[in-house]
């Protein structure tokens with residue numbers, strides 16, 4: 154299109170409209186409204202279509218970014234969505250939850266001088282995916298002829314859904330086993346409605362079912378079936394393990410089992426998956442704190458704090474050992490949290506949680522921290538300041554300091570190699586130590602991101618296809634002729 | 635899926651037989667399921683008290699105590715549960731201990747049956763003890779009798795067996811010099827605590843099936859955490875059975891009451907009064 158680079162440079166980044174903070178902190182509706190088509194086209198015109206596509210190298214799955222943006226500038230929204238989908242099957246999700254500022258947008262030329270001026274790649278990705286879905290323009294892939302192989306996928310998080318989608322399109326019979334009564338993994342039980350509306354995840358799952366993927370809910374593998382039984386009894390040819398890293402960590406300090414202390418997993422699962430924000434219409438109860446302390450500084454902590462405020466907390470405070478700059482949460486979430494009047498008590502950590510005689514939280518004793526020498530990751534290590542304690546008033550504590558590997562499957566399948574933290578060991582393509590068993594996502598990497606879990610799923614699907622085709626050629630003896 | 639194929643009631647305890655072929659094939663004594671009556675229901679844990687792998691059914695005994703159990707109690711044959719997940723938890727450790735005592739109260743009367751059966755098959759001498767307020771409130775006795783060498787009763791009003799509770803029968807047995815090599819208890823938390831006290835002085839190895847509040851049942855949330863021997867354990871994946879002499883009972887009692895306010899809000903006032911008893915009184919009044 155006829156714009157010069159200079160004209161493109163002159164356009165300011167388009168901000169998405171969003172619910173004002175003092176309205177949204179009382180509801181669970183999504184915060185940003187999304188771009189209008191005009192805003193999207195205007196934003197797309199800011200892209201310089203660089204020769205050296207640094208944005209693409211910043212993307213873990215290498216979405217052809219300048220290509221899809223160019224299509225938006227030409228108002229070819231559906232075509233743009235399809236270009237993204239060649240690499241990323243869940244753009245409506247990723248546009249909302251990827252940490253763009255450290256990935257594509259972090260590498261964008263236009264953000265080099267001023268990082269708030271990078272092309273809004275995430276917003277554009279979200280826009281085209283929503284446009285395609287809301288206008289019912291999603292292309293139905295043709296269901297290919299079945300190739301006779303059966304694959305079981307354990308877990309319906311982003312990595313499991315990616316494997317299932319890739320393999321069904323290659324002609325496999327695919328069955329997903331999901332422990333919960335609903336699919337989507339962290340996308341439905343962890344990430345709140347106001348950040349990722351559940352109907353988006355539902356429509357992705359519906360699309361997979363339309364392609365012929367079978368989903369068995371309420372199926373905890375390791376208990377209902379062991380991996381061996383999936384092969385022998387149920388006749389699967391390959392198994393993918395995408396069970397996430399959902400084991401909560403509690404602090405080793407007095408008071409951890411008081412009423413009012415929750416793991417973020419429990420708190421968010423009650424609110425999101427079980428919809429206790431609609432209690433008593435939905436019957437899972439929730440304890441509403443007045444003064445809520447959230448321990449941690451990641452996305453999980455931000456989601457917990459923002460949920461607490463919406464459920465009616467008078468004051469919600471993030472209590473974090475490190476400083477603001479070191480918070481691993483997405484920049485947009487920290488920004489939203491601040492706007493919603495969530496307070497930050499940085500460089501501090503509890504050493505004890507106080508309770509009353511009935512076993513309820515009444516406050517915390519905290520210690521001040523300071524930043525010391527950098528650790529292996531290059532982040533300055535937080536070190537406690539000796540004899541520097543303070544009292545913190547709260548009646549609820551949400552612990553969001555990370556997760557661990559859930560040993561349910563690996564314990565019942567000892568021949569799958571795990572590392573010292575319990576995560577499954579795989580090669581670059583998701584192959585585990587056991588033949589025809591593959592794994593990826595958080596159960597391999599530890600808590601990471603949606604897009605990395607999807608990337609791992611995609612690689613594993615390739616490996617499964619390659620290995621089973623090789624096997625089939627060897628057994629039929631035609632060596633691929 | 636999860637169709638109710640049979641249903642009956644004995645004083646507020648509802649026997650629900652559910653079609654769940656996968657679970658019926660995999661379940662072992664001591665395991666439980668998490669069920670949801672409807673899409674909007676809470677996820678609640680219930681012990682699998684019997685099963686028929688060939689028919690693909692499992693047997694649950696649900697004691698009506700609050701809104702979820704009330705709605706389950708109202709479901710009819712032919713209705714389907716929204717979700718049944720399991721089998722969950724570590725199965726009971728079954729071996730030849732010698733003499734095994736099993737104590738059950740409320741839903742535990744049904745829940746100890748598969749453990750008794752497995753212990754019997756493993757060659758143990760099995761003594762089962764069940765408690766209720768009044769003699770007509772017992773259920774599943776015949777089946778339990780078949781897998782027990784002895785079945786003893788305790789009733790609050792003395793209308794059958796010992797006047798008192800399970801632990802009173804245990805004290806009697808110990809006084810009479812009865813050797814007990816292993817004890818299992820299942821029922822409400824107060825009962826589990828009292829029974830553990832009864833076996834403590836003689837250091838009888840004691841397993842109690844804890845019933846802390848649960849959510850996912852797969853170790854993902856920590857709602858069910860209990861302190862056993864000074865360590866945090868997740869009842870859904872490390873249990874539900876634990877050493878009764880090591881459990882921090884006070885903590886468990888207070889954690890179990892965490893949602894009392896909300897629960898009573900949706901149901902009615904249910905504090906420490908036993909619902910079975912309440913219902914029994916109502917029936918008496920009605921004549």
Ligand SMILES: Cc1cc2nc3c(=O)[nH]c(=O)nc-3n(C[C@H](O)[C@H](O)[C@H](O)COP(=O)(O)OP(=O)(O)OC[C@H]3O[C@@H](n4cnc5c(N)ncnc54)[C@H](O)[C@@H]3O)c2cc1C
Nearest residue numbers: 308310311312332338339343374397594595601602603606
């Ligand atoms: C609150 C929260 C907020 C987050 N925010 C972001 C964000 O903004 N951006 C981002 O990129 N990432 C975010 N993440 C991280 C991201 O969600 C995860 O990295 C990602 O979901 C991992 O995907 P997965 O497929 O490996 O596993 P999961 O999403 O964890 O899914 C695993 C699934 O397996 C099921 N399962 C577990 N065990 C079994 C079993 N034995 N049998 C059958 N099924 C089983 C589980 O029920 C679950 O559905 C967030 C995480 C949380 C908890």
Ligand SMILES: Cc1cc2nc3c(=O)[nH]c(=O)nc-3n(C[C@H](O)[C@H](O)[C@H](O)COP(=O)(O)OP(=O)(O)OC[C@H]3O[C@@H](n4cnc5c(N)ncnc54)[C@H](O)[C@@H]3O)c2cc1C
Nearest residue numbers: 678679680681696697700701702703741845847848890897
């Ligand atoms: C491993 C295990 C096995 C069990 N087996 C049986 C059984 O075979 N039959 C039976 O009738 N009951 C059983 N229970 C107890 C049963 O789960 C509770 O009675 C039920 O959840 C009450 O729900 P409600 O809404 O009807 O009552 P509410 O009014 O919600 O609660 C009444 C009581 O039940 C407890 N409770 C509430 N919600 C939960 C929950 N999500 N998980 C656990 N306890 C809760 C509360 O502490 C409270 O004391 C078992 C519990 C556990 C943990």
Ligand code: SF4
Nearest residue numbers: 200201203208261262
């Ligand atoms: S780096 Fe930025 S400006 Fe350059 S092509 Fe990528 S999105 Fe466009």
Ligand code: FES
Nearest residue numbers: 849851853856870
């Ligand atoms: S019920 Fe969630 S960890 Fe046990």
